Amino acid sequence: MSPGLASPGPHPGARPGVGARRRAPGGRVFACGTRRRRNSTGHGRGPRRPKPWTKNLAFGTWNATSLGGKEPELVREVERYRLEIVGLASTHSLGSGTQLLERGWTLFFSGVPHGERRRAGVGLLIAPQLSHHVLEFSPVNERVVSLRLQAGDRCLTVFSAYGPNGSVEYPTFLETLRGVLEGAPTWDSIVLLGDFNAHVGNESDTWRGVIGRNGPPGHELECC
Template sequence: MRKATGNHLINVFPSKSPSNKNKKLAVATWNVRSLAMPGKLENLEKEKKRLNLDIIGISETNMIGNDERETEENYLFYSGPDANHPKRNGVGFLISKHLKGHVNCIIPKSDRVIFMQLKTKKGNINFIQVYAPTAEKDDEEVEKFYEEIKVLLKNASKEDCLVVLGDFNAKVGNEEVNNVAGKYGLCQRNMRGSKLIDFCIEFGRRNCV
């Protein structure tokens, strides 16, 4: 299981109480390398609690179908292939129970893309968790993956806050590009990295990667 990455705080639940004036969500993404095996979900929950996270976007769950699961402290929403396909890919969200009442909708787009909308006092937050095709996959599968994200983005209100997270299986390098890519990436940019940057530019997303 890879370590959680992209841990961010989002100020979404303002309160008139001085002690709770700036309550924030702690959000991370994680490639779990399968939740299908016994004990893997429990391990993920322990790490979520240890890191004091509210939401984890999950890649490579290897779980079949689209469903939700309740545990003692969390809810798991997941999207995977149907039973006629191999256990592969899979995406999802693990959220703290206190957030369940804020979930407007879950859209299990595919075994690579899932959408979750949270309602807050400051408006909606749209989360898109992804697991991109790896380098050995053909360009057609990559195009299909990005088209699935585009459909969700086009149907989402521009007034909503948007968080796209996950494993894009791309190397963006360390060259700054149009306020989209920073200079602190690792390795040289590859074709999938260029594809990701072009995608961010197309949708006008700043400071994406």
């Protein structure tokens, strides 16, 4: 953990079963969606400068299968693909918090409590130019994490999720994910990243262009 960054562990006021929400390091609070548009016809002004958020953001996902010791490789790969926000799954992290990586990249992670078996773990990796736009970090549990960023005059909430392999745990995972998605501010733009370990079957004729022919039968995709 880097000095000055958020320390792991839930906030004392967190509700049971709900991840603590923290203000990100250096983050500022904005009243998103409530700003008034200024009059663009003011005299004495030069041409408007393009805002850095007018370009498209590049998102990615990565199942790390344990992140320990792979941080330098992770930074090299995301820079090679020119990504800016990356959802990480199967990090096998302990606790939750932030970690400053090479060349200014920031890792926001959420894992199992200390003393428990490392089976999951999720995270979000943020490019250096976005670090000052982070408003809030919410480590929900070892399978769901969210990050809120200021995006020009709007806010963006990004989720990273990692679904369990077993069918017994899956309904609980979906309920948790549904709860945090519904809890996001209605005026935010939402991005959901992750590895959902889903089995979608082989009904390629019904779901043309969505799934292929080589999936196992008996796990047909359901619309929700």
